[in-house]
Amino acid sequence: MRLTIGADIGGTKVATGIVDEHGRILAKIKRPTPAANSDAIADVVGDTIEELLERYPDTPVDGIGVGTAGFVDEERSTVVFAPNLAWRDEPLKRRLQQRVDLPVVIENDANAAAWGEARFGAGQGTNYVICITLGTGIGGGIVTDGSLYRGRFGLAAEVGHYRVVPDGRRCGCGNRGCWEQYASGRALIAEAQDLATTAPTRARRLLELAQGDPSRIQGAEITQAAKEGDAAALECFRAVGHWVGLGLADLAAILDPERFVIGGGVSDAGDILLDPVRESFIKNVTGRAVRRFSDIRTAVLGAAAGIVGAADLARR
Numbered sequence: 001m002r003l004t005i006g007a008d009i010g011g012t013k014v015a016t017g018i019v020d021e022h023g024r025i026l027a028k029i030k031r032p033t034p035a036a037n038s039d040a041i042a043d044v045v046g047d048t049i050e051e052l053l054e055r056y057p058d059t060p061v062d063g064i065g066v067g068t069a070g071f072v073d074e075e076r077s078t079v080v081f082a083p084n085l086a087w088r089d090e091p092l093k094r095r096l097q098q099r100v101d102l103p104v105v106i107e108n109d110a111n112a113a114a115w116g117e118a119r120f121g122a123g124q125g126t127n128y129v130i131c132i133t134l135g136t137g138i139g140g141g142i143v144t145d146g147s148l149y150r151g152r153f154g155l156a157a158e159v160g161h162y163r164v165v166p167d168g169r170r171c172g173c174g175n176r177g178c179w180e181q182y183a184s185g186r187a188l189i190a191e192a193q194d195l196a197t198t199a200p201t202r203a204r205r206l207l208e209l210a211q212g213d214p215s216r217i218q219g220a221e222i223t224q225a226a227k228e229g230d231a232a233a234l235e236c237f238r239a240v241g242h243w244v245g246l247g248l249a250d251l252a253a254i255l256d257p258e259r260f261v262i263g264g265g266v267s268d269a270g271d272i273l274l275d276p277v278r279e280s281f282i283k284n285v286t287g288r289a290v291r292r293f294s295d296i297r298t299a300v301l302g303a304a305a306g307i308v309g310a311a312d313l314a315r316r
Protein backbone atom coordinates (compact mmCIF):
# COMPACT_ATOMS: atom_id res chain seq x y z
CA MET A 1 0.00 0.00 0.00
CA ARG A 2 1.40 3.40 -0.99
CA LEU A 3 0.12 6.32 1.04
CA THR A 4 0.25 10.08 0.67
CA ILE A 5 -1.07 12.87 2.83
CA GLY A 6 -3.47 15.52 1.59
CA ALA A 7 -4.27 18.76 3.42
CA ASP A 8 -7.05 21.19 2.65
CA ILE A 9 -6.59 24.70 4.08
CA GLY A 10 -9.75 26.78 4.11
CA GLY A 11 -10.65 30.09 5.73
CA THR A 12 -12.18 28.37 8.78
CA LYS A 13 -10.60 24.92 9.04
CA VAL A 14 -7.61 22.81 8.11
CA ALA A 15 -8.48 19.20 7.21
CA THR A 16 -5.66 16.73 6.68
CA GLY A 17 -5.95 13.09 5.73
CA ILE A 18 -3.83 10.10 4.92
CA VAL A 19 -4.98 8.62 1.63
CA ASP A 20 -4.32 5.41 -0.29
CA GLU A 21 -3.80 5.06 -4.05
CA HIS A 22 -7.53 4.46 -4.60
CA GLY A 23 -8.44 7.81 -3.11
CA ARG A 24 -9.67 6.37 0.20
CA ILE A 25 -9.08 8.46 3.31
CA LEU A 26 -7.73 6.15 6.05
CA ALA A 27 -7.57 8.76 8.80
CA LYS A 28 -8.40 12.43 9.04
CA ILE A 29 -7.71 15.34 11.40
CA LYS A 30 -9.55 18.68 11.47
CA ARG A 31 -8.40 21.87 13.19
CA PRO A 32 -9.63 25.46 13.16
CA THR A 33 -7.59 27.72 10.86
CA PRO A 34 -5.80 30.48 12.80
CA ALA A 35 -6.63 32.69 9.81
CA ALA A 36 -5.38 35.97 11.27
CA ASN A 37 -1.92 34.63 12.12
CA SER A 38 0.03 33.73 9.00
CA ASP A 39 2.83 31.86 10.81
CA ALA A 40 0.43 29.79 12.88
CA ILE A 41 -1.41 28.37 9.84
CA ALA A 42 1.66 26.53 8.55
CA ASP A 43 2.31 25.25 12.09
CA VAL A 44 -1.21 23.80 12.31
CA VAL A 45 -0.79 22.07 8.95
CA GLY A 46 2.61 20.73 10.04
CA ASP A 47 1.13 19.44 13.32
CA THR A 48 -1.65 17.53 11.57
CA ILE A 49 0.83 15.98 9.12
CA GLU A 50 3.15 14.85 11.91
CA GLU A 51 0.25 13.35 13.87
CA LEU A 52 -0.85 11.31 10.85
CA LEU A 53 2.71 10.13 10.20
CA GLU A 54 2.92 8.95 13.81
CA ARG A 55 -0.27 6.93 13.38
CA TYR A 56 1.22 5.00 10.45
CA PRO A 57 4.83 4.44 11.55
CA ASP A 58 5.33 1.26 9.50
CA THR A 59 3.78 2.28 6.19
CA PRO A 60 5.86 4.44 3.85
CA VAL A 61 4.29 7.80 2.98
CA ASP A 62 5.45 9.06 -0.40
CA GLY A 63 4.64 12.73 -0.25
CA ILE A 64 2.41 15.55 0.86
CA GLY A 65 -0.08 17.56 -1.16
CA VAL A 66 -1.64 20.72 0.15
CA GLY A 67 -4.65 22.48 -1.32
CA THR A 68 -5.04 26.03 -0.08
CA ALA A 69 -7.28 28.99 -0.69
CA GLY A 70 -5.47 31.69 -2.64
CA PHE A 71 -3.11 32.04 -5.60
CA VAL A 72 -0.29 29.51 -5.72
CA ASP A 73 2.82 30.22 -7.82
CA GLU A 74 3.81 28.27 -10.91
CA GLU A 75 6.44 26.30 -8.94
CA ARG A 76 3.62 25.03 -6.70
CA SER A 77 5.56 26.04 -3.60
CA THR A 78 4.53 29.55 -2.52
CA VAL A 79 1.10 31.00 -1.75
CA VAL A 80 1.37 34.35 -3.51
CA PHE A 81 -1.80 35.83 -2.09
CA ALA A 82 -4.67 34.49 0.00
CA PRO A 83 -7.19 37.19 0.89
CA ASN A 84 -8.83 35.15 3.66
CA LEU A 85 -5.63 33.82 5.27
CA ALA A 86 -3.41 36.89 5.82
CA TRP A 87 -0.82 35.32 3.49
CA ARG A 88 1.43 37.22 1.13
CA ASP A 89 4.27 35.28 -0.54
CA GLU A 90 4.02 32.55 2.06
CA PRO A 91 6.78 29.93 1.44
CA LEU A 92 4.50 27.10 2.52
CA LYS A 93 6.39 24.27 0.83
CA ARG A 94 9.69 25.28 2.44
CA ARG A 95 8.10 25.64 5.86
CA LEU A 96 6.49 22.21 5.72
CA GLN A 97 9.68 20.59 4.46
CA GLN A 98 11.52 22.00 7.46
CA ARG A 99 9.27 19.79 9.57
CA VAL A 100 8.87 16.63 7.51
CA ASP A 101 11.44 15.13 5.19
CA LEU A 102 9.07 14.37 2.29
CA PRO A 103 8.30 15.91 -1.11
CA VAL A 104 5.61 18.60 -0.80
CA VAL A 105 3.39 20.05 -3.50
CA ILE A 106 1.14 23.09 -2.98
CA GLU A 107 -1.96 23.61 -5.11
CA ASN A 108 -4.92 25.96 -5.16
CA ASP A 109 -7.78 24.39 -3.19
CA ALA A 110 -10.33 24.47 -6.01
CA ASN A 111 -7.81 22.84 -8.35
CA ALA A 112 -7.05 20.14 -5.78
CA ALA A 113 -10.75 19.44 -5.20
CA ALA A 114 -11.39 19.31 -8.94
CA TRP A 115 -8.56 16.82 -9.36
CA GLY A 116 -9.98 14.64 -6.58
CA GLU A 117 -13.46 14.71 -8.09
CA ALA A 118 -12.11 14.07 -11.60
CA ARG A 119 -9.94 11.09 -10.58
CA PHE A 120 -12.07 9.44 -7.89
CA GLY A 121 -15.51 11.06 -7.98
CA ALA A 122 -18.09 12.15 -10.55
CA GLY A 123 -15.43 12.78 -13.19
CA GLN A 124 -14.28 9.18 -13.44
CA GLY A 125 -14.33 7.72 -16.93
CA THR A 126 -13.37 10.84 -18.86
CA ASN A 127 -10.20 12.92 -19.24
CA TYR A 128 -12.08 16.16 -19.97
CA VAL A 129 -13.80 17.48 -16.86
CA ILE A 130 -14.56 20.93 -15.52
CA CYS A 131 -15.49 21.01 -11.83
CA ILE A 132 -17.43 23.95 -10.50
CA THR A 133 -18.03 24.48 -6.77
CA LEU A 134 -20.92 26.77 -5.94
CA GLY A 135 -20.35 28.24 -2.50
CA THR A 136 -20.02 31.81 -1.29
CA GLY A 137 -18.27 32.34 -4.59
CA ILE A 138 -17.52 29.90 -7.42
CA GLY A 139 -14.43 27.71 -7.38
CA GLY A 140 -13.30 25.95 -10.52
CA GLY A 141 -10.82 23.38 -11.76
CA ILE A 142 -10.12 22.22 -15.30
CA VAL A 143 -8.91 18.75 -16.20
CA THR A 144 -8.13 18.47 -19.86
CA ASP A 145 -6.46 15.58 -21.66
CA GLY A 146 -6.13 13.92 -18.24
CA SER A 147 -4.09 16.72 -16.66
CA LEU A 148 -4.90 19.55 -14.34
CA TYR A 149 -4.76 22.78 -16.32
CA ARG A 150 -2.87 25.36 -14.25
CA GLY A 151 -2.04 28.02 -16.86
CA ARG A 152 1.38 29.64 -17.26
CA PHE A 153 1.40 31.32 -13.82
CA GLY A 154 -0.72 28.84 -11.88
CA LEU A 155 -3.78 31.06 -11.90
CA ALA A 156 -6.02 29.30 -14.43
CA ALA A 157 -9.63 28.26 -13.73
CA GLU A 158 -10.67 31.31 -11.70
CA VAL A 159 -14.01 30.84 -13.41
CA GLY A 160 -16.00 32.68 -10.73
CA HIS A 161 -14.54 35.92 -12.03
CA TYR A 162 -15.48 35.34 -15.61
CA ARG A 163 -17.49 38.43 -16.49
CA VAL A 164 -21.02 37.52 -17.56
CA VAL A 165 -22.60 40.99 -17.22
CA PRO A 166 -20.63 44.08 -18.31
CA ASP A 167 -20.92 46.70 -15.55
CA GLY A 168 -23.04 44.30 -13.54
CA ARG A 169 -23.12 43.58 -9.80
CA ARG A 170 -20.02 44.53 -7.83
CA CYS A 171 -17.67 41.65 -6.97
CA GLY A 172 -15.18 41.27 -4.10
CA CYS A 173 -12.38 40.97 -6.67
CA GLY A 174 -12.79 44.62 -7.65
CA ASN A 175 -14.55 44.00 -10.95
CA ARG A 176 -18.23 44.07 -11.79
CA GLY A 177 -20.53 41.48 -13.28
CA CYS A 178 -18.51 38.37 -12.33
CA TRP A 179 -20.24 35.00 -12.78
CA GLU A 180 -20.16 34.25 -9.03
CA GLN A 181 -22.34 37.27 -8.33
CA TYR A 182 -25.15 35.55 -10.27
CA ALA A 183 -24.58 31.82 -10.01
CA SER A 184 -23.20 30.99 -6.53
CA GLY A 185 -24.79 29.80 -3.30
CA ARG A 186 -24.75 33.38 -2.13
CA ALA A 187 -26.60 34.46 -5.26
CA LEU A 188 -29.30 31.86 -4.53
CA ILE A 189 -29.70 33.17 -0.98
CA ALA A 190 -29.83 36.78 -2.21
CA GLU A 191 -32.52 35.80 -4.71
CA ALA A 192 -34.67 34.14 -2.02
CA GLN A 193 -34.21 36.92 0.53
CA ASP A 194 -35.11 39.51 -2.08
CA LEU A 195 -38.24 37.56 -3.04
CA ALA A 196 -39.26 37.18 0.61
CA THR A 197 -38.83 40.91 1.19
CA THR A 198 -40.64 42.13 -1.91
CA ALA A 199 -43.28 39.39 -2.27
CA PRO A 200 -43.83 37.86 1.21
CA THR A 201 -47.09 36.19 0.24
CA ARG A 202 -45.45 34.21 -2.56
CA ALA A 203 -42.50 33.42 -0.31
CA ARG A 204 -44.72 32.27 2.57
CA ARG A 205 -43.14 28.83 2.96
CA LEU A 206 -39.59 30.22 2.83
CA LEU A 207 -40.46 32.75 5.50
CA GLU A 208 -42.10 30.05 7.64
CA LEU A 209 -38.87 28.04 7.58
CA ALA A 210 -36.91 31.15 8.59
CA GLN A 211 -39.15 32.19 11.50
CA GLY A 212 -40.55 35.05 9.44
CA ASP A 213 -37.20 36.78 9.01
CA PRO A 214 -36.02 37.13 5.37
CA SER A 215 -32.40 37.51 6.48
CA ARG A 216 -32.55 34.03 8.06
CA ILE A 217 -33.32 32.33 4.77
CA GLN A 218 -30.21 30.33 3.91
CA GLY A 219 -29.38 27.56 1.46
CA ALA A 220 -30.84 24.78 3.63
CA GLU A 221 -34.26 26.48 3.85
CA ILE A 222 -34.38 27.15 0.11
CA THR A 223 -33.43 23.55 -0.69
CA GLN A 224 -35.98 22.17 1.76
CA ALA A 225 -38.80 24.33 0.39
CA ALA A 226 -37.86 23.44 -3.19
CA LYS A 227 -37.88 19.72 -2.35
CA GLU A 228 -41.40 20.18 -0.97
CA GLY A 229 -42.38 21.66 -4.34
CA ASP A 230 -42.67 25.26 -3.14
CA ALA A 231 -43.05 27.49 -6.21
CA ALA A 232 -41.06 30.43 -4.83
CA ALA A 233 -38.04 28.29 -3.89
CA LEU A 234 -38.15 26.54 -7.27
CA GLU A 235 -38.20 29.95 -8.94
CA CYS A 236 -34.99 30.89 -7.08
CA PHE A 237 -33.30 27.70 -8.29
CA ARG A 238 -34.46 28.39 -11.83
CA ALA A 239 -33.02 31.92 -11.70
CA VAL A 240 -29.63 30.74 -10.43
CA GLY A 241 -29.67 27.62 -12.63
CA HIS A 242 -30.15 29.86 -15.65
CA TRP A 243 -26.96 31.77 -14.80
CA VAL A 244 -25.02 28.59 -14.03
CA GLY A 245 -26.00 27.11 -17.41
CA LEU A 246 -25.08 30.31 -19.21
CA GLY A 247 -21.58 30.24 -17.72
CA LEU A 248 -21.14 26.55 -18.53
CA ALA A 249 -22.14 27.27 -22.13
CA ASP A 250 -19.37 29.86 -22.39
CA LEU A 251 -16.85 27.51 -20.79
CA ALA A 252 -17.88 24.79 -23.26
CA ALA A 253 -17.33 27.18 -26.16
CA ILE A 254 -13.70 27.55 -25.07
CA LEU A 255 -12.80 24.20 -23.48
CA ASP A 256 -15.31 21.65 -24.83
CA PRO A 257 -15.32 19.31 -21.81
CA GLU A 258 -17.02 15.92 -21.85
CA ARG A 259 -18.44 16.54 -18.39
CA PHE A 260 -19.20 19.31 -15.93
CA VAL A 261 -19.28 18.35 -12.26
CA ILE A 262 -21.17 20.72 -9.99
CA GLY A 263 -20.37 20.71 -6.28
CA GLY A 264 -20.87 22.89 -3.22
CA GLY A 265 -23.85 23.18 -0.88
CA VAL A 266 -26.24 24.30 -3.63
CA SER A 267 -25.72 21.04 -5.50
CA ASP A 268 -27.41 19.13 -2.64
CA ALA A 269 -30.64 20.08 -4.42
CA GLY A 270 -29.67 17.66 -7.25
CA ASP A 271 -31.95 17.86 -10.29
CA ILE A 272 -33.85 20.81 -8.80
CA LEU A 273 -30.70 22.75 -9.66
CA LEU A 274 -29.40 20.69 -12.56
CA ASP A 275 -32.60 20.65 -14.65
CA PRO A 276 -32.62 24.45 -15.17
CA VAL A 277 -28.81 24.38 -15.56
CA ARG A 278 -29.05 21.81 -18.38
CA GLU A 279 -31.90 23.67 -20.02
CA SER A 280 -29.99 26.95 -19.99
CA PHE A 281 -26.78 25.25 -21.13
CA ILE A 282 -28.45 23.65 -24.16
CA LYS A 283 -30.25 26.87 -25.03
CA ASN A 284 -27.07 28.96 -24.94
CA VAL A 285 -24.13 26.82 -25.99
CA THR A 286 -22.66 27.57 -29.39
CA GLY A 287 -23.13 24.99 -32.14
CA ARG A 288 -26.12 23.54 -30.28
CA ALA A 289 -27.79 22.23 -33.43
CA VAL A 290 -24.83 20.05 -34.28
CA ARG A 291 -22.55 19.56 -31.29
CA ARG A 292 -22.45 16.83 -28.67
CA PHE A 293 -23.46 18.25 -25.32
CA SER A 294 -21.33 17.97 -22.22
CA ASP A 295 -22.85 15.86 -19.52
CA ILE A 296 -23.69 17.82 -16.32
CA ARG A 297 -23.60 15.97 -12.97
CA THR A 298 -23.38 16.69 -9.27
CA ALA A 299 -20.17 16.07 -7.35
CA VAL A 300 -20.01 12.98 -5.15
CA LEU A 301 -17.01 13.42 -2.85
CA GLY A 302 -18.21 16.51 -0.99
CA ALA A 303 -15.68 18.09 1.36
CA ALA A 304 -13.33 15.09 0.99
CA ALA A 305 -12.48 16.07 -2.61
CA GLY A 306 -9.86 18.60 -1.49
CA ILE A 307 -7.93 16.12 0.68
CA VAL A 308 -8.16 13.28 -1.83
CA GLY A 309 -7.14 15.52 -4.74
CA ALA A 310 -4.20 17.11 -2.91
CA ALA A 311 -3.00 13.68 -1.77
CA ASP A 312 -3.16 12.31 -5.32
CA LEU A 313 -1.29 15.32 -6.74
CA ALA A 314 1.50 14.45 -4.31
CA ARG A 315 1.89 11.09 -6.10
CA ARG A 316 2.57 12.66 -9.47
Ligand SMILES: [Zn+2]
Pocket residue numbers: 160161171172173174175178
Ligand atom coordinates in the same frame (compact mmCIF):
# COMPACT_ATOMS: atom_id res chain seq x y z
ZN1 LIG B 1 -14.95 38.94 -9.40
